[in-house]
Amino acid sequence: MLIELILVVFFVRYLRKNLDMAQSMPRWDGILKIILLISVIMIGLEFSVAPLRPYISWAAHLMMLYLIYVLYSQREFHTARPIMLAFAPYIIIAVATDVAKLTPEDYTSSFRSMLKSASTFSVIWMVAMWIITNRQRKALEKEKQKTREQHEQNQVTSSLKAQLEVQVAERTAELTRQKEELEQALSELKATQAQLIQAEKMASLGELTAGIAHEIQNPLNFVNNFSEVSVELTEELREEIAKLPINADQKANLNELSDDLIQNQQKINTHGKRADAIVKGMLQHSRSSSGLKEPTDLNGLADEYLRLTYHGLRAKDKSFNASMKTDFDPTIGQISVVPQEIGRVLLNLLTNAFYAVAEKKKLSPDNYEPTVWVVTRKMDKKVEIRIRDNGNGIPAAVKEKIFQPFFTTKPSGEGTGLGLSLSYDIITKGHGGSIRAETAEGSFTEFIIILPI
Amino acid sequence: MKILVVDDERDIQALFEQRFRKEIRNGEMEFEFAFSGEEALVYLNNPEHEAVLILSDINMPGMSGLELLRQIKHKFEAPPPPAPVVMMVTAYGDSENYNQAISLGADDFLTKPIDFNLLKEKLKNKA
Numbered sequence: 001m002l003i004e005l006i007l008v009v010f011f012v013r014y015l016r017k018n019l020d021m022a023q024s025m026p027r028w029d030g031i032l033k034i035i036l037l038i039s040v041i042m043i044g045l046e047f048s049v050a051p052l053r054p055y056i057s058w059a060a061h062l063m064m065l066y067l068i069y070v071l072y073s074q075r076e077f078h079t080a081r082p083i084m085l086a087f088a089p090y091i092i093i094a095v096a097t098d099v100a101k102l103t104p105e106d107y108t109s110s111f112r113s114m115l116k117s118a119s120t121f122s123v124i125w126m127v128a129m130w131i132i133t134n135r136q137r138k139a140l141e142k143e144k145q146k147t148r149e150q151h152e153q154n155q156v157t158s159s160l161k162a163q164l165e166v167q168v169a170e171r172t173a174e175l176t177r178q179k180e181e182l183e184q185a186l187s188e189l190k191a192t193q194a195q196l197i198q199a200e201k202m203a204s205l206g207e208l209t210a211g212i213a214h215e216i217q218n219p220l221n222f223v224n225n226f227s228e229v230s231v232e233l234t235e236e237l238r239e240e241i242a243k244l245p246i247n248a249d250q251k252a253n254l255n256e257l258s259d260d261l262i263q264n265q266q267k268i269n270t271h272g273k274r275a276d277a278i279v280k281g282m283l284q285h286s287r288s289s290s291g292l293k294e295p296t297d298l299n300g301l302a303d304e305y306l307r308l309t310y311h312g313l314r315a316k317d318k319s320f321n322a323s324m325k326t327d328f329d330p331t332i333g334q335i336s337v338v339p340q341e342i343g344r345v346l347l348n349l350l351t352n353a354f355y356a357v358a359e360k361k362k363l364s365p366d367n368y369e370p371t372v373w374v375v376t377r378k379m380d381k382k383v384e385i386r387i388r389d390n391g392n393g394i395p396a397a398v399k400e401k402i403f404q405p406f407f408t409t410k411p412s413g414e415g416t417g418l419g420l421s422l423s424y425d426i427i428t429k430g431h432g433g434s435i436r437a438e439t440a441e442g443s444f445t446e447f448i449i450i451l452p453i
Numbered sequence: 454m455k456i457l458v459v460d461d462e463r464d465i466q467a468l469f470e471q472r473f474r475k476e477i478r479n480g481e482m483e484f485e486f487a488f489s490g491e492e493a494l495v496y497l498n499n500p501e502h503e504a505v506l507i508l509s510d511i512n513m514p515g516m517s518g519l520e521l522l523r524q525i526k527h528k529f530e531a532p533p534p535p536a537p538v539v540m541m542v543t544a545y546g547d548s549e550n551y552n553q554a555i556s557l558g559a560d561d562f563l564t565k566p567i568d569f570n571l572l573k574e575k576l577k578n579k580a
Contacts, residue, residue, distance in 0.1 A: 217544035221566035222464055228569075229471045276566060283546075 002046055004060040004094055007087060008039045011067060015080055018137075025076055035063055057098055064091050082136065086129030090122040199428065201404075209405050213282040220276055227268040234261045281418045282405070295334035296342070298383060302328070302374050305346040313354050322357050322370040332378045335453060341426045345435075348419035349387045349447050350374075355410070356391025356445060381453055382433075388446040393439040402437060427451070455483045455502075456576070459493040459509040459521065460542075472569045482576070490516025494524060497537075504537060506579055511543040511550060518543070519553055526558040538579050542567060 012032045015021065021029040042056045068091070071077045071084050097115050241254045306324055313320050350372065357370030373388040394402060401407045403424040408417035427435040433451040458469055466486045476482040485504060487493035490513055496502055507525065511518035522539050538561075541554045546564035554562050561575060 214544045217565045218462065221544070222462075222468060224566045225468050225472065225569060226464075229468070233471065272566075 005039050005043050008063050012036045061095050082133050086126045090126050093119050093122045209282045213279045216279050224272040227265045230265040231262050234258050278416050281416050293336045293338050296337050296339045298332055298335050299328040299376055305343050306374055309347055309350040320358055322354055322372055325373045327375045329377045332376055332383055335383055341430055345423040345426050348423045353387055353389035356389045360391045383451050385449040386446055390444050393441040393443055393445050455504045456506045457485045457504040459487045461488055461513040490521040493521055506538045508540050508542055511541055522557045522559055
């Protein structure tokens with residue numbers, strides 16, 4: 001039965017190849033290899049040793065049946081089962097034919113002829129099934145290929161997705177950073193805007209005060225001059241009274257009245273002059289920078305004004321005392337400023353500082369040491385002047401107002417409320433710098449002036 | 454010496470008359486008053502006028518003191534008669550006003566409130 005042996009060889013090869021058995025199930029692959037070897041040997045025997053033919057046929061049947069058994073009993077082979085359908089009828093018929101050969105010929109003659117024709121059909125069946133199965137297999141493979149491609153595509157997609165996610169995360173981080181930067185910028189802008197509004201307020205107040213100041217000078221001209229001339233007139237009146245032929249009592253009365261008038265006129269004049277001083281102070285605000293900038297030794301200027309202010313205050317009040325501490329940066333060199341104006345600012349700030357420590361001294365225990373510091377520092381493209389006192393500080397409620405014109409905490413008549421306002425103008429408008437105060441109530445006040453170089 | 458005072462404030466007349474009462478009484482000085490630039494020009498256009506010195510405010514409604522100054526100095530440019538002395542008196546003592554007044558030919562520049570002692574000195578020197 002050469003055909004059957006060839007079928008076995010063919011079938012084993014088919015299984016080993018299609019199921020990739022060397023990789024996926026090496027144990028079965030070994031067994032199949034042995035079967036393959038036996039089949040090849042038997043094919044050789046079939047040709048060379050004729051008497052063995054019936055046994056070879058049976059051995060082929062057994063191998064074939066074993067293969068069928070394995071195919072149906074082992075799960076791993078289930079994909080190869082359809083091909084079995086092609087071989088099965090032929091094998092069954094071959095077995096049946098050989099079984100029939102064992103029986104006496106006449107007894108089964110009709111059965112044998114039936115088997116012969118069945119054998120022909122089974123061959124046709126086998127070929128047809130083979131073709132169909134192959135076709136199905138090819139279709140399946142195509143499907144598998146498709147699935148594999150899809151899988152590959154999916155893998156590409158998922159790797160792309162992962163890449164995208166990384167990019168998205170990066171962009172999100174970037175955006176978050178930008179957002180934070182923008183928020184930072186916005187808050188800085190808001191702070192600048194607040195400063196600008198404040199500066200604008202000060203500027204318009206400055207213009208307003210300048211206008212008012214000029215207009216007030218006209219009526220003040222009359223107040224001061226009429227009161228002064230009235231003093232003279234009243235004095236003349238007294239001279240005239242002396243010449244009158246009236247009794248002493250009447251003269252005394254008239255003299256008393258005229259004395260009162262003189263006194264009143266003098267008071268009007270004094271207060272008029274006070275108002276004039278305030279107005280002149282206000283006008284210094286609007287005075288266009290008449291002074292010229294010149295290279296100035298800021299340290300020397302600060303030292304000079306510190307001593308000037310201190311001795312000025314000592315001259316007014318002998319009991320006044322305070323220690324002065326200076327820390328000058330010798331690398332500052334010559335700075336281009338209007339020395340008289342910066343001097344005025346220093347004078348204002350130092351007067352305030354000394355005033356603050358003197359006020360605190362009045363109320364403090366003996367161990368309080370009133371001190372005023374002046375510090376200069378050269379920084380990148382700017383210089384800093386700090387004037388610090390260990391007085392009572394500025395209450396938070398008024399800190400915003402200290403640079404406004406006419407704002408003062410000093411008792412009436414002691415301050416015009418123009419010192420800091422004027423200083424603000426000189427530093428910001430006149431010199432393009434900045435001035436601000438740092439303070440803690442009860443412990444210190446520090447004014448920080450920054451001038452660009 | 455006749456002096457023309459130009460100011461839109463009418464009280465200026467009483468003030469000057471009281472301030473210079475001694476000078477007026479002893480005939481040393483004589484004052485005329487004009488309450489606007491235009492009025493001052495009318496007065497000065499009268500050929501009979503004897504004002505040798507003019508004291509003028511700057512900020513006035515209508516013709517300003519600076520315009521008046523310009524017209525006076527322009528009109529009496531060539532001698533004779535000699536251009537009258539013009540002193541400006543203003544509350545606006547800023548450098549801009551000052552420079553303008555001087556460039557227009559003002560002989561002096563005073564700021565309000567007027568210091569009459571200073572003014573008397575100056576008038577005596579100009580006379």
